[in-house]
Amino acid sequence: MPDQRLARRDNVLWLGAALLTLAALIAFRLVVIGDAYAQSGAAWPTPPPGPAFALPPQDAVRANVRVPATGPDGELALVRPDWPGVIPLIPPIPSTDVVFTAGTGGPAVTLRIDAGTYAEGVQLRATPAAPPAGLQGTALFAFDLEAFDLDARPLTSLPQRPIRLQVSAEAFTAAGIRGEHLLFAVVEGDGVRWLVTAFDASRQLLTTRLASLGTIVLINDAPSAR
Numbered sequence: 001m002p003d004q005r006l007a008r009r010d011n012v013l014w015l016g017a018a019l020l021t022l023a024a025l026i027a028f029r030l031v032v033i034g035d036a037y038a039q040s041g042a043a044w045p046t047p048p049p050g051p052a053f054a055l056p057p058q059d060a061v062r063a064n065v066r067v068p069a070t071g072p073d074g075e076l077a078l079v080r081p082d083w084p085g086v087i088p089l090i091p092p093i094p095s096t097d098v099v100f101t102a103g104t105g106g107p108a109v110t111l112r113i114d115a116g117t118y119a120e121g122v123q124l125r126a127t128p129a130a131p132p133a134g135l136q137g138t139a140l141f142a143f144d145l146e147a148f149d150l151d152a153r154p155l156t157s158l159p160q161r162p163i164r165l166q167v168s169a170e171a172f173t174a175a176g177i178r179g180e181h182l183l184f185a186v187v188e189g190d191g192v193r194w195l196v197t198a199f200d201a202s203r204q205l206l207t208t209r210l211a212s213l214g215t216i217v218l219i220n221d222a223p224s225a226r
Helices: 002-041 058-062 170-174
Strands: 075-079 095-100 109-114 122-128 138-148 163-168 182-188 191-194 198-200 205-210 214-220
Touching: 075 095, 182 205
Parallel strands: none
Antiparallel strands: 075 122, 095 109, 109 163, 122 138, 138 214, 163 205, 182 191, 182 214, 198 205
16 A cells, blocks of 8 residues: 555656646747747848859959059059859958058058959059048058059949958057057048957057958057047
């Protein structure tokens, strides 16, 4: 008889545990899976993986400059088209490095142009420029960055991928400027659009990315420089 009572008690305990487990599963479904269904019911958009890049024809890859986009004090560089691969792009992506040493009005600037940025051969031109008046901070140097086709016609289309821009900060930090106060900007009308700028203190390197070309300015935004 005691064995029967123990067996019934064990059965009750197992049944209670099973009911608690079932209740927990139902609650989990309502909270987690129910939210997922609600999100899909609201037709949340799925962002595209990025633009598809066509394989450039061989004649475009081999094409040379037909009319140089020369200008006073300007420095030219040819960037040939390249195919980055299929979507989604998996680094490392083929890229071309362009170094301007005389066309910036300041230190050498290195541009990294990823494959797929331009669908045709492009002439990039850097020319020293005067910084705009009324800046918040002190302009350290400025240059015009322009793109032309192989016949020296200005390109109006934006690059399909951001262009990485890097410059050494050694000359500025040696003059007592703190690297975290160095910011790049693009001139827009009478003002500027600030660019996210990273400062690598160990390498003394400033890095930003350009979604469009134009007049690029490096600014010391320290409070004492305003």
